Amino acid sequence: MKCRTCRGPAIIDLPRHNANFCAEHFLELCRRQVQKAIDEHEMFSRDERILVAVSGGKDSLAVWDLLLELGYQADGYYIELGIGEYSDHSREITESFARERGLSLRVESLRDDHGFDVPTAAKVTGRVPCSACGLSKRHLFDRAARDGRYDVVVTGHNLDDEAAVLFGNALRWDVEYLSRQMPVLPAGNGFPRKAKPLVRLSERETAAWCIVRGIDYVIEECPMAAGNRHLQYKDLLNDLEEKSPGSKASFYAGFLDRMAPLLASTEHRGAVHRCVRCDAPTGGESDVCAFCRLVDRTKDRDPVPVEMLLSKKARLRLARQGE
Amino acid sequence: MKCRTCRGPAIIDLPRHNANFCAEHFLELCRRQVQKAIDEHEMFSRDERILVAVSGGKDSLAVWDLLLELGYQADGYYIELGIGEYSDHSREITESFARERGLSLRVESLRDDHGFDVPTAAKVTGRVPCSACGLSKRHLFDRAARDGRYDVVVTGHNLDDEAAVLFGNALRWDVEYLSRQMPVLPAGNGFPRKAKPLVRLSERETAAWCIVRGIDYVIEECPMAAGNRHLQYKDLLNDLEEKSPGSKASFYAGFLDRMAPLLASTEHRGAVHRCVRCDAPTGGESDVCAFCRLVDRTKDRDPVPVEMLLSKKARLRLARQGE
Numbered sequence: 001m002k003c004r005t006c007r008g009p010a011i012i013d014l015p016r017h018n019a020n021f022c023a024e025h026f027l028e029l030c031r032r033q034v035q036k037a038i039d040e041h042e043m044f045s046r047d048e049r050i051l052v053a054v055s056g057g058k059d060s061l062a063v064w065d066l067l068l069e070l071g072y073q074a075d076g077y078y079i080e081l082g083i084g085e086y087s088d089h090s091r092e093i094t095e096s097f098a099r100e101r102g103l104s105l106r107v108e109s110l111r112d113d114h115g116f117d118v119p120t121a122a123k124v125t126g127r128v129p130c131s132a133c134g135l136s137k138r139h140l141f142d143r144a145a146r147d148g149r150y151d152v153v154v155t156g157h158n159l160d161d162e163a164a165v166l167f168g169n170a171l172r173w174d175v176e177y178l179s180r181q182m183p184v185l186p187a188g189n190g191f192p193r194k195a196k197p198l199v200r201l202s203e204r205e206t207a208a209w210c211i212v213r214g215i216d217y218v219i220e221e222c223p224m225a226a227g228n229r230h231l232q233y234k235d236l237l238n239d240l241e242e243k244s245p246g247s248k249a250s251f252y253a254g255f256l257d258r259m260a261p262l263l264a265s266t267e268h269r270g271a272v273h274r275c276v277r278c279d280a281p282t283g284g285e286s287d288v289c290a291f292c293r294l295v296d297r298t299k300d301r302d303p304v305p306v307e308m309l310l311s312k313k314a315r316l317r318l319a320r321q322g323e
Numbered sequence: 324m325k326c327r328t329c330r331g332p333a334i335i336d337l338p339r340h341n342a343n344f345c346a347e348h349f350l351e352l353c354r355r356q357v358q359k360a361i362d363e364h365e366m367f368s369r370d371e372r373i374l375v376a377v378s379g380g381k382d383s384l385a386v387w388d389l390l391l392e393l394g395y396q397a398d399g400y401y402i403e404l405g406i407g408e409y410s411d412h413s414r415e416i417t418e419s420f421a422r423e424r425g426l427s428l429r430v431e432s433l434r435d436d437h438g439f440d441v442p443t444a445a446k447v448t449g450r451v452p453c454s455a456c457g458l459s460k461r462h463l464f465d466r467a468a469r470d471g472r473y474d475v476v477v478t479g480h481n482l483d484d485e486a487a488v489l490f491g492n493a494l495r496w497d498v499e500y501l502s503r504q505m506p507v508l509p510a511g512n513g514f515p516r517k518a519k520p521l522v523r524l525s526e527r528e529t530a531a532w533c534i535v536r537g538i539d540y541v542i543e544e545c546p547m548a549a550g551n552r553h554l555q556y557k558d559l560l561n562d563l564e565e566k567s568p569g570s571k572a573s574f575y576a577g578f579l580d581r582m583a584p585l586l587a588s589t590e591h592r593g594a595v596h597r598c599v600r601c602d603a604p605t606g607g608e609s610d611v612c613a614f615c616r617l618v619d620r621t622k623d624r625d626p627v628p629v630e631m632l633l634s635k636k637a638r639l640r641l642a643r644q645g646e
Contacts, residue, residue: 170493171563171570171574172573172574172577173574173577173578173580173581173582174581175581175582175585232566236559236562236563239559240494240559243555247494250495251494251495251496254495254496255496257496258496258497258498259496259498262498262585262586263585
């Protein structure tokens, strides 16, 4: 197996590109793909200040690392979600990453700063944990960007993530969600600009980036997400990808190329007013935004242990890991 | 297991409707669903003359039977494709169906009337057999409708077919195909109106219709189609359906409801002129339509036996059936 670029020994095969690469030229490929995504979708410039939403997983650490490598100004922002040992571990990993490289990282804790955590919110609302988690992250990313006067919030969504979300939105033909599923969303109505520079890299590629670059990252999936629909769609797209390499990328790129322009006219973020409590933009009918309502509902509740919310299957798996 | 309507013993469970039905009320459900599709999409009226494209499979025989039951005027049209024993068998089945019921059936043979068959066309063009087969069927259906002055051509496409085609078109984001994937296509540019009255019935339901009604149909899949992408997509949608019953129907209905209106403006059948040879409408650059060109290319070629075009897997399966 030889590197396509230098014919030296390859360390990774990429069936989608029908090629193999050595470590050096694999990193070059990743940099090129990320730069291409940034330029193609006019995500941000080198003069702008970027806030990277970091979780401690491979994608968010890779995107932070890549942006710095490419000469962008990027600070990190981590939210401790209170998902037991998983959160403890990811916080440690994220803080070490920033410390070792002398980077600026802001850390916020749902429990310490807002009085609740994801498992408790899930229990109180009776909805899946991913729902309260997503709501909280969106709200706090937006706020951190406003407070810190950042030009753009960057997330580590990769090609696999975007293709799976697209797949779910297409299965439901959710036209509003489809119209918003772009690699960059402009600022508007009080919301900051958002960008996803990893849309041209697969999950396997961001993991390989971290390994080659010696970046320590949280390997385990969030225990709350195990078996959710998003992961089912990922599996399904992986089956298709295995049968015809490149189909995942062409599914996503084809959407951006041919369908998104037809949906552009339907895009809107609704009539937006300000939350009377925290001043965040909110589109709902209530005077108070969904995050502040969640804070109210979870106030003074005893913390719910992660295990209580896991499916039987997930509990068994965790128990087996502990043996 | 009791019938939802009469509480008598049920013969079929329909998880999508979350209900079971006895034979009588299952038939009633099918009639109602077909009538609903015809009315909702304004497919045709009882004054109009319908040409049903019949293959001898469950779907086309079920739709012919259902239309007559519902009081419509429907004649049959069968094309013998020259796919070995599979074609011999389906022709016999179709002719018996019509004869026993005293129905009008026109039969045309690719080999006898046009000098070629599907396996030979596939070999000569070097493309998958489904390509020449689809081209020939579309051309001859259109012609038969014009010649017989029918108001509309009806095909037996069911919910599973339409969902699988939709799935493939969405995976490729083929906007033109997506815009044409409607249960009824109006006449225009010399093409007849086309309608699919079975879009609200699943494959399992059309098979059950035939069994309950005592209709003998060709059970085996076309040997040329085995393992094609369309069938892969069907399997994949069946997996999703098993996990959440109703997802196939909501995928298709959601498309019609929310996406199709956005695509309506892109619908067009291109600039159409007439084939100088056969007078059929054709959109290509050539003076001669694709069907006439296929007739030319296959002229005087020795017939290719079906087995030559089968995959190794399909040949093994056929051999096993013969044992």
